[in-house]
Amino acid sequence: MNLRRDVFQAIADPTRRAILLLLTSQSMTAGAIASNFDTARPTVSKHLQILTECELLKQEQQGREVYYHFNPKRMKEIADFLEPFRQHWDSKFNKLESVMKKHKHKSNGK
């Protein structure tokens, strides 16, 4: 597996999360994004590259400038990170409920 392309690996970094947050409200050029951070510009570029590779960001050429856009579709996958765990418990609890309801009806029938 290419970790670079792992979306979860991508958001494990606080600078990259800050970049994503910045881009949720507007599209920006690499220069404009970099001006929001104290980090050296090549470092910001590297972060942008990683975020683009894992499709959290999309690049769009506008004239001479390249704008970065946030890709909500990919982010949705991350939003679901707790969902499998929740579903596991939900199905266990559904089972508990049905087992106990069955028991209740049985004892009522006695």
Next chain:
Amino acid sequence: MENKTHINAEEGRQDLLITREFDLPLELLFKAYSEAEFIEEWMGTKVVKLENKIHGSYQFETSHNGKLVFKAHGTIHNFVSNHCITRTFEMENMPIGVQLEFLEFEALTANTSKLGIHIIYKSEKHRAEQLKLPFAYGLNMAHNKLQELSINLK
């Protein structure tokens, strides 16, 4: 339909909260946790040992095709019928470690009840192992905001 089971796992913490409302009277919900025959049925595991008392302990085992696939055990620190169970829980051969569980049982109406399980892990890292998501502890407010946004944009 609204989700009945809620998981609250905040960023940067080593605990999580599971809550669920049941269409069952409190006594029946508590029985599902305190009587071996019911535990076996809903959890799908064999109850090897279960001592429901302060300083008691328990052991679960699950076999599949004659092979032992799941083994868990723990000790009971506090046990108050129809109210609460405080216990440790550990799955053997797993990187999650021992967890401390506070189970609280509460009646909502005569026929409905609520269960809250507060689980505390050894560390944030152990919790992430539980969630099977190595990145879980890397999430922060920014992520929560993004999450809200992406849900709205769905």
